[in-house]
Amino acid sequence: MTALALPGPVDLVPAGLSRKTKAAIVVQLLLNEEADIPLSDLPEEQQAELTLLMGNMRYVDRETLNMVIEEFSNELEQVGLSFPGDMAGALTALDGKISPRTAMRLRKEAGVRQTGDPWQRINALEIERIEQLVMSEATEVAAVMMSKIDVGKAAQVLAKLPGDKARRISYAVSMTTGVTPDAVDRIGLALAAQLDAEPPKAFQAKPEERLGSILNYSNSAVREELLGDLEKEDEEFANAVRKAIFTFANVPERLNAIDVPKITRDVKPESLATAIAAASGGSEEEQRAADFLLENMSKRMADNIREEADAKGSVKPKVGEKAMNEVVGAIRDLVSVGEIELLNPDEDE
Numbered sequence: 001m002t003a004l005a006l007p008g009p010v011d012l013v014p015a016g017l018s019r020k021t022k023a024a025i026v027v028q029l030l031l032n033e034e035a036d037i038p039l040s041d042l043p044e045e046q047q048a049e050l051t052l053l054m055g056n057m058r059y060v061d062r063e064t065l066n067m068v069i070e071e072f073s074n075e076l077e078q079v080g081l082s083f084p085g086d087m088a089g090a091l092t093a094l095d096g097k098i099s100p101r102t103a104m105r106l107r108k109e110a111g112v113r114q115t116g117d118p119w120q121r122i123n124a125l126e127i128e129r130i131e132q133l134v135m136s137e138a139t140e141v142a143a144v145m146m147s148k149i150d151v152g153k154a155a156q157v158l159a160k161l162p163g164d165k166a167r168r169i170s171y172a173v174s175m176t177t178g179v180t181p182d183a184v185d186r187i188g189l190a191l192a193a194q195l196d197a198e199p200p201k202a203f204q205a206k207p208e209e210r211l212g213s214i215l216n217y218s219n220s221a222v223r224e225e226l227l228g229d230l231e232k233e234d235e236e237f238a239n240a241v242r243k244a245i246f247t248f249a250n251v252p253e254r255l256n257a258i259d260v261p262k263i264t265r266d267v268k269p270e271s272l273a274t275a276i277a278a279a280s281g282g283s284e285e286e287q288r289a290a291d292f293l294l295e296n297m298s299k300r301m302a303d304n305i306r307e308e309a310d311a312k313g314s315v316k317p318k319v320g321e322k323a324m325n326e327v328v329g330a331i332r333d334l335v336s337v338g339e340i341e342l343l344n345p346d347e348d349e
Contacts, residue, residue, distance in 0.1 A: 017068070024053045025060060025068050118185075118192035123149045125195075127156050133191060134161065134169070143172035144179060144187050208237060212244025216332075217325055220247070246332070246342070248275065248324035249285035252292040255331060259340040260296035266330040269301075271323045273308035278320025280309065286324075293327075 017025075027050065030037050039047060060068075084090045091103055122130070122145065130149065134142045134157060146154045146169060158166045205213075215223045223245075231238040246254060255263070264272060272293075279290035294302045315323075334340045 017064075020049070020053060021057075022068050022072065024050060024057060025065065026072050028054060028057075029065070029069065118188035119148045121192055121195065122188065123153065127153060127160070130157050131160050133194070135165070137191075139165075139168045139172045140175075141187055141191075142169045143176055144184060145191070146173055147176055148184065148188070206240075206244075208240035208244045211241050212246070215241070215245055216247060216328060219321065223247075246328060248279065248289050248328055249283065251289040251327075251331070254342045255292075256340065256343060257292075257296045259334070260293055261298070262334060262340060263293070263327065263330055264297050264301060266334065267327055269305065269308070271326045273305050274312060274315060274319060274323035275327050276305055277309035277312040278315040278317075278323060281314060282320070 027037065027039070039050070042050070084093050087106065091106060095103070122133070125133075130145070130153065134145060137145070146158070149157075158169070161169070215226065218226075227238055227242060230241065276290045276294065279286040294305065297305075331340070331342075335342055
């Protein structure tokens with residue numbers, strides 16, 4: 001009875017259907033097959049038009065469906081290469097391939113923003129940059145930010161804020177129950193627009209990190225003399241540089257004990273023995289670093305390294321520093337490829 005009540009199928013063949021109607025048929029077929037179709041990537045007007053069109057359609061006969069799908073398949077086979085189709089898509093496709101300055105200029109000229117979820121971009125920022133955003137925004141906006149970024153990052157940001165600011169934001173978080181998704185999206189887009197408006201940086205690493213990397217391979221006497229002079233000029237910056245420096249003496253506090261075997265794998269036994277020998281006659285920190293390495297490698301290797309280091313006796317300072325720098329260089333190489341991760345000595349403070 002239900003079938004008799006339905007209107008007959010529309011007597012149309014593909015030649016009489018508009019391209020938009022054919023698209024709606026294809027979309028409905030894919031939805032029936034539970035395919036994942038990224039319709040949200042379409043402009044909002046097209047999403048609305050497609051929805052209205054599908055809402056006004058009932059059903060088509062199998063012959064019409066087969067002919068539409070055959071035409072659709074033939075068109076797909078004829079496509080050799082597809083392009084983004086707009087400036088926003090082109091800039092997204094070329095992200096990282098063209099210079100940041102050129103990309104920023106083109107975005108500004110075309111009036112397009114960086115695509116993608118703005119909250120993912122914000123969440124990927126460093127703690128210090130998120131803190132700057134929080135400090136520059138109203139309490140209500142900051143509360144939304146704290147609610148959208150990862151819990152761990154939010155906790156670190158709150159810990160860095162002045163007590164009064166942190167308390168106001170914490171209270172404001174309890175008032176975000178009625179915030180609509182649209183409002184959260186607008187806030188995210190506004191914050192992302194601020195990021196897009198920032199001029200590109202010539203250096204990705206912070207100044208203290210760049211100077212610290214240079215001083216890592218400097219002579220210890222020269223390094224301490226320079227840091228001492230720097231403290232007289234800018235004590236805060238000098239302290240930041242000291243934290244960024246990673247030398248042989250910093251191994252026990254920065255290197256995870258379980259990663260020591262990976263280091264011994266990448267450092268020549270000769271260089272490792274020389275570094276241990278030099279550390280034995282060096283500072284207390286260097287001696288502690290040598291003991292740390294020996295205690296966390298295999299017993300057999302530790303015995304061999306000790307024996308070879310004892311045989312070397314006193315090592316010239318330049319030779320010893322070169323060997324220690326080889327150990328440090330191997331650690332940094334493993335960090336750069338993501339095989340190990342250095343510990344943060346400030347985490348427990």
